[in-house]
Amino acid sequence: MAKGKKTVFFCQNCGHEETKWLGQCPMCKEWNTFVEEKVIASSVSASVKTDRDIEKKIVALSQVNTDEQKRFQTGMKELDRVLGGGIVPGSLVLVGGDPGIGKSTLLLQVCQKLAKERQVLYISGEESLSQIKLRANRMGDFSDNMKLFCETNLGTIRNVIEKKQPEFVVIDSIQTMYSEEVPSAPGSVSQVRESTNVFMQLAKGLGITIFIVGHVTKEGTVAGPRVLEHMVDTVLYFEGDRHASYRILRGVKNRFGSTNEIGVFEMRQNGLVEVENPSEYMLSGKPENASGSVVACSIEGTRPLLIEIQALVCDTNFGMPRRTATGTDYNRVNLLMAVLEKRIGLHLANCDAYVNIAGGIRMNEPAIDLGIVMAIVSSYKNRPVDERMIVFGEVGLSGEVRAVNMPEQRVAEAKKLGFETCVVPEVSLDMVKGIKGIKIIGVKTINDAMNLI
Structure with missing residues (x-):
């Protein structure tokens, strides 16, 4: 039968479809996200498959091959780490990030390395051939296996x-x-969904690995329906300040590996350079004998990261004190300040407080709670913390310091970078007592930790 056009309304956030406009999406509960689009309605029925075709697709569970899928390396260890050990053939990967963050540069470098042994096709809908060539000239030579379209x-x-x-x-x-x-x-919901569906069929049907670049909205999510993230195998976000030199590649979804790993890159004139030791990079430029500066240890996936937590506490000039948190959760900082007021009697109600994770990286792991608390107290009392000491531990509402996972790796990372003292939760002492060459102090409450300042 003939095809006809009909008007439907799509939610830009989750892709939900309605026949009329609604103020609030009934699926994701977001307001004012419905847009009107025209789609082609067809009454042609789908082809009916024969019994023989159906029998071919039915397989006994015992006959399914459970061997690890073969991967191939990209030549960039940080990207391979985030992907779970390399690229899985036939996978569909979505790379999102702010404009100018380096998404195209990263993928062009991957193409440069893969083109040495494999056939690579770079399809651009935003840049001309000459624009891509100008950016490629800064990276070096490319093999003839690299094709542009x-x-x-x-x-x-x-x-x-x-x-x-x-x-x-x-x-x-x-x-x-x-x-x-x-x-x-x-760029509309229908076009993005249809395009992704076509690339998914090509990737699975032909066994071709496809990386697609997605722009992000002002909220930081990939533009278009959220169903786009459900269709792909892996979702990677490229984070960081476009005016800073570092970049963080974070896995949000991965059907073939962990989503906890991060990759650290530095943007230079000739492209992105991998940062193999992020802890040393994050601590570069740390001030000496300055109050309000504490080194804490966080875990991203299997990698321990030493970060500098800075706090500045001063008397407020207004009726309501100002609180600012950069690189960590604002509400968590307010909670920890309330614990300090209640449990050790620190009068912060009339003070402005500013907390910052130096280097621009964002960390929300509870293990940095003790570092935030000690940085605030150090700034409030104007007493510096020993610069060769690191701390980690989760702080509860009663002021207790609770255990965190993987304490051995955290202490080992501190020892490798030359730190002399490590403050850990008392309940974790048995797990780290076998590590020699570094002084380990166990604290049970934040009162014990305050005595070290």
């Missing part, structure tokens, strides 16, 4: 991929792709 028509791109069948494809970006069968503008 500037196109936004989804049908043309699909034909090229099916004909050339490269091993690795980059789509930059998914918001510029459009299908002629979908009567809406590029």
